[in-house]
Amino acid sequence: MATNGSKRRSANFRPSAWDYNFVQSLRGEYGSNILKSRLMQEVEHVERVTKLKEEVKDLIRSEMPWVEKLEQIDAVQRLGLGYHFELEIKSALQAVINGTDNSAWSFDDDLHATALRFRLLRQNGFNMEQGVFERFMTEDASSFKESLREDVEGLLSLYEASFYGFKGEAIMDEAKTFSSTCLENLKESHTWAKKVNHALDMPVHWRPNRLEARWFMDMYEEVQCDRWNPVLLDLAKLDFNVVQSIYRDEVSKLARWWVNLGLNKMEFCRDRLMEHYLWNALMVYEPQFGAFREMSTKITCMITLMDDVYDVFGSWEELQILTKFIERWDISEIDKLPPTIRTCFLAMYNTTNEIGYWTMKAQGFDISPYLHKLWINQGKTWLEEAKWYHEGHKPTLQEYLNASVTSIGGHVVLVFSYFTTSDKLSRETLEYLCSIPSVMYSSSLILRLTNDLSTSSAELARGDNFKSLHCYMNETGASEEATRHHLKNLVRKAWKQMNEDVIGANPCPGPFLGACLNLARASQLFYQYGDGHGIPDRETKDNLKSILIRPVPIKQQRAAKRSSD
Incomplete structure (x- = not known):
């Protein structure tokens, strides 16, 4: 029998990349007891979050064109807010199903809308047949039409949807092959480069929620298109920082436990x-x-x-x-x-x-x-x-x-x-x-x-x-x-x-x-x-810093204005 310290193998594992004294010192800005409102600042924060959540609920429930409704739901989920609005999102998606024709739907030639609908339905537990993509394919259904190669938004949505495919779904396999090939050729486009490269690096279906939310906040704020909603962004930033605050308290206690052991x-x-x-x-x-x-x-x-x-x-x-x-x-x-x-x-x-x-x-x-x-x-x-x-x-x-x-x-x-x-x-x-x-x-x-x-x-x-x-x-x-x-x-x-x-x-x-x-x-x-x-000193440490150390900057000017409205 080997004795301790003799004839032992070694894998030469690297030591921890973290100073546990620092980790134990981490404290949440809001604290895990935020709802106890120990400070007036916390009271104001809770009131503001509550107000913004009600505004987002109203947004999800409101009447708007189907495509816009889907894009708002997608933004809510990619900003990391989906867990607050599960019932509202389910209800809105059910309304989308009830208000459209499942076999052809109303967006006959809109690849982006069709693919986004497919993805969001499967992503949220609704089954959706791959046949909705047949009208974008050649007559023998062997490939997608060549005319789609320049539709970057449609290709991105098709690419993301393809990762929700089931076994034996040949159309979804072809969707992935076709869209990824086209996007590789278009990824230098100055307008879509960030989104395309982000998707090709890893599809949204494979990305963890917190880290995708952190990336998407920056992208959402940078683009500010016609359907950009500042309420969503404000709530996403506040929510991210509150959750980060809770994580800090948790990991601080765990570090104390680990060191004591x-x-x-x-x-x-x-x-x-x-x-x-x-x-x-x-x-x-x-x-x-x-x-x-x-x-x-x-x-x-x-x-x-x-x-x-x-x-x-x-x-x-x-x-x-x-x-x-x-x-x-x-x-x-x-x-x-x-x-x-x-x-x-x-x-x-x-x-x-x-x-x-x-x-x-x-x-x-x-x-x-x-x-x-x-x-x-x-x-x-x-x-x-x-x-x-x-x-x-x-x-x-x-x-x-x-x-x-x-x-x-x-x-x-x-x-x-x-x-x-x-x-x-x-x-x-x-x-x-x-x-x-x-x-x-x-x-x-x-x-x-x-x-x-x-x-x-x-x-x-x-x-x-x-x-x-x-x-x-x-x-x-x-x-x-x-x-x-x-x-x-x-x-x-x-x-x-x-x-x-x-x-x-x-x-x-x-x-x-x-x-x-x-x-x-x-x-x-x-x-x-x-x-x-x-070897956790690679991207892993940056990911930990994103969810534990670096809060999302919040523009106080807009925050102050919104809280006074």
């Missing part, structure tokens, strides 16, 4: 508290769900910690003993584990039990057996992957995915997203979630594959840990380029499956389905330009 001193593993908080804030961003962000951030820290124990630190013999402790969920005879692994297991054990106690107290439901079941599954898959390494086994891609889609931990945080955001827990629903339904599997598969695609050629050559790229290349003899293409296709298929799952009947609607989509979105973000989790 002493796990930030563990040199063999990734110290990624801030990145874990970002993951979870992107997954469930609505301010009222702080319980999810707190508890899921803690559990995500435990997942990464234990993953590094299995992948890097522990000997084969130690890992077998550790897995038995996880299965027994008992700390008697804990001295059988070496000190460092013992500390890690106790941190996981105590954190999980504290969360179980919180749920029992808050909801009167014992979540502990389900949490334990999730950890058992994690331990088994971590051990299986460790066995591959120690025995030199090269799994097939499917064999690898059977274990690694679980081992990466997406299933655990998605279950957390349900019981921390739902007020109606039941044994039947939790059993359903622990069976890993399709929507959870697709989301976790995207997490797994995007993580693996961030692997560099140097990491492939080093071959310390198995990745899907290694497995497919070993299995088929394919080149790295061909392998990456294959895995990206698997990501796209997983998105199509999830698109269907979130529209279909589901026993766990609401924030849980949003969390499934948002886990995949956070994955696309973290791994878009490399390993933004393992």
Whole structure:
């Protein structure tokens, strides 16, 4: 058995990019107790937000041309305000459906309007047939008409809509191919360049809400077209800063917890508290769900910690003993584990039990057996992957995915997203979630594959840990380029499956389905330009600054005028 400090592998993980003294000092400008109105400034702020929200509700309900109605709804959602107006948006979209002909609709030659309608309906849970695009295609429906190549607005809307396609929807596949090819040729256009490049970089369907909102505010203010609405922009800025204020308070407390545990001193593993908080804030961003962000951030820290124990630190013999402790969920005879692994297991054990106690107290439901079941599954898959390494086994891609889609931990945080955001827990629903339904599997598969695609050629050559790229290349003899293409296709298929799952009947609607989509979105973000989790001083730190550190500038002149109206 390896002893602590001798004959241990090292992954040479980079230290945290954050100073925890600074993080602990973060305080919200408005505070999480804003509604208690401790200061007159807070009273005025709450009154102003309330007034603006009523104005936006009136805007969504008001009579206007269908295209304008859709564009206003799109702006509300892209500015990050959709969660305030879910009922109003659903009602408005239902009115759009009721007031138009579903088969042809009233915009016969308006590609932008047709594609925007398609996207917003599917985005908000309404099914919409791909056949609405047939009139923009050639007679044999093999391609879109050449005359559309210069319609930049229509192409952008078609491109964004194409990412809401289902499996087997050939028209939506062709929509993506046609629109992306045309946009590539038009992206230098001075009028549309920013929007086109932003879309080609990543479609809006794959972008996390908070970060898209921050980008869209600047774009919305810059363009100021005929349908630009200053009320929306004012509310979006205020809302973003209030939510940021809540995030600051949350992450400050989490940093204190992390430092008090002493796990930030563990040199063999990734110290990624801030990145874990970002993951979870992107997954469930609505301010009222702080319980999810707190508890899921803690559990995500435990997942990464234990993953590094299995992948890097522990000997084969130690890992077998550790897995038995996880299965027994008992700390008697804990001295059988070496000190460092013992500390890690106790941190996981105590954190999980504290969360179980919180749920029992808050909801009167014992979540502990389900949490334990999730950890058992994690331990088994971590051990299986460790066995591959120690025995030199090269799994097939499917064999690898059977274990690694679980081992990466997406299933655990998605279950957390349900019981921390739902007020109606039941044994039947939790059993359903622990069976890993399709929507959870697709989301976790995207997490797994995007993580693996961030692997560099140097990491492939080093071959310390198995990745899907290694497995497919070993299995088929394919080149790295061909392998990456294959895995990206698997990501796209997983998105199509999830698109269907979130529209279909589901026993766990609401924030849980949003969390499934948002886990995949956070994955696309973290791994878009490399390993933004393992090497978090890249774009990841800028993203954290956007949602935690930098408030949106608000023009006081207009704010003062509006509050006096």
